[in-house]
Amino acid sequence: MKLPIAFIEKYEKILGKKEFQEFLASFEEKPVSAYRLNPLKDLSVMANQDAEAIAGSPFGYYGKVAGKSANHVMGLVYSQEPAAQMVGAIADAKPGLKVLDLCAAPGGKSTQLLSSMDNQGLLVSNEISAKRSKILVENIERFGARNVIVLNESVENLAKIFPEFFDLIILDAPCSGEGMFRKDPSAIQYWNEDYPAQCSVLQKEIIDEAMKMLAPSGQLVYSTCTWSREENEDNISYMLEKYPNLSLIPLTHEFGLAEGINMSEVVRCWPHHFRGEGQFIAKLQNKTMVAPHISKHRLKNDKNKGKNANTVSSEQYKLWETFAFENLNIRFERQLLQVFGDYLYLLPAGLPDLGRLKIARNGLHLGTFKKNRFEPSFALGLALKPSEVKNKTEISDEEFVMYVAGKSFKSSSECSGWTQLVIANNGLGFAKLVNGTVKNYFPKGLRFKI
Numbered sequence: 001m002k003l004p005i006a007f008i009e010k011y012e013k014i015l016g017k018k019e020f021q022e023f024l025a026s027f028e029e030k031p032v033s034a035y036r037l038n039p040l041k042d043l044s045v046m047a048n049q050d051a052e053a054i055a056g057s058p059f060g061y062y063g064k065v066a067g068k069s070a071n072h073v074m075g076l077v078y079s080q081e082p083a084a085q086m087v088g089a090i091a092d093a094k095p096g097l098k099v100l101d102l103c104a105a106p107g108g109k110s111t112q113l114l115s116s117m118d119n120q121g122l123l124v125s126n127e128i129s130a131k132r133s134k135i136l137v138e139n140i141e142r143f144g145a146r147n148v149i150v151l152n153e154s155v156e157n158l159a160k161i162f163p164e165f166f167d168l169i170i171l172d173a174p175c176s177g178e179g180m181f182r183k184d185p186s187a188i189q190y191w192n193e194d195y196p197a198q199c200s201v202l203q204k205e206i207i208d209e210a211m212k213m214l215a216p217s218g219q220l221v222y223s224t225c226t227w228s229r230e231e232n233e234d235n236i237s238y239m240l241e242k243y244p245n246l247s248l249i250p251l252t253h254e255f256g257l258a259e260g261i262n263m264s265e266v267v268r269c270w271p272h273h274f275r276g277e278g279q280f281i282a283k284l285q286n287k288t289m290v291a292p293h294i295s296k297h298r299l300k301n302d303k304n305k306g307k308n309a310n311t312v313s314s315e316q317y318k319l320w321e322t323f324a325f326e327n328l329n330i331r332f333e334r335q336l337l338q339v340f341g342d343y344l345y346l347l348p349a350g351l352p353d354l355g356r357l358k359i360a361r362n363g364l365h366l367g368t369f370k371k372n373r374f375e376p377s378f379a380l381g382l383a384l385k386p387s388e389v390k391n392k393t394e395i396s397d398e399e400f401v402m403y404v405a406g407k408s409f410k411s412s413s414e415c416s417g418w419t420q421l422v423i424a425n426n427g428l429g430f431a432k433l434v435n436g437t438v439k440n441y442f443p444k445g446l447r448f449k450i
């Protein structure tokens, strides 16, 4: 691999001659592929695989997943290289916390955070790029979590709505991407000697906005996929100096995770020590102990709040309830339901009023109000466990291939109406049974041929 001369000289100086040779040799090796399993799904279908587990990453395994496989389409697996998996593992989001993933697309960290939150608490997953936020929505939808909203905002706008709000913030910063050179050599062309310093200016701006949103006693995980000290240890020093209420939580150096440069509390993934690509991770604690001012945040689903344009009308609620009574074994609190146009959403609990923030996914999309009826969404059929749905249709591998290509197929069922398509006890959306035929409701934009 052809690396920039300035890059070579820089890391030879940092690592010393001997270690630098090992570092350089690692660029001739293949990038490491890996994936994570999604504990929100029924994973019994994966039980017999003998893939090698990644030490330090719960649910992480070495190997590749096929993007067109049923396991991927239904969100049982997420492709993510091992070093990136260390970020979510170190963040260790707990059920019930209010969590922010500030720079979230395509969703590697967000989906990992959701894995350990068990549908309890709130994840705000934000991505500044509108295009990338769409991919983030797709990946989050596949995962099937119910406690997440996706925003498409600048960090400045977020900070105005969420002052001192989050118990845990993941700041996976845009960076010079040196740690991705092996996996994506096209990243090399953007690199020059001054690039890390330029990136660090933007990173500090994002850090300052993130700090406004960190609740007392909250934690912030800062990560990049680059090795430059300017974007890593130097930014941590900047934070510690500017915010004396912050302290570093010492991270352990096992599984090939190395210490930082003159900073022992943080971790670095070097490809000659760690089986994966490049990464830097630091975890910081807000030592301020004052209880968060709940009154600062007007809750979106506050019982005392008057009606607003997004409140479900009694007519709409009746249509939804009729659908839910006929088709579901689960009920959602009315207070958490909101309409946007004809679309019905289930909001996560504990969400403040979002004002004018740009929303890419307003919680779980339950479905759409059509003339005098309610049509369930694909997202709902993916998120519900088969035990939460009344009518289910188990489909074969051949039927899966037909369905994802947009085709209908015959069924031996004599029932009619909505049915959740199921493979190995996981949902593949709702379809409609009409006179022994399974009508296709797989979203047009997601269809593909195998």
Ligand SMILES: C[S@@+](CC[C@H](N)C(=O)[O-])C[C@H]1O[C@@H](n2cnc3c(N)ncnc32)[C@H](O)[C@@H]1O
Pocket (backbone or CB within 6 Å): 084, 102, 103, 104, 105, 106, 107, 108, 109, 110, 127, 128, 129, 132, 154, 155, 172, 173, 174, 175, 202, 206, 225
């Ligand atoms: C390292 S990537 C995030 C990867 C993601 N966390 C994951 O695990 O899949 C950094 C993200 O920061 C976003 N970004 C770029 N400029 C930004 C800015 N000024 N403010 C906030 N985010 C920005 C990029 O669009 C990109 O999606």
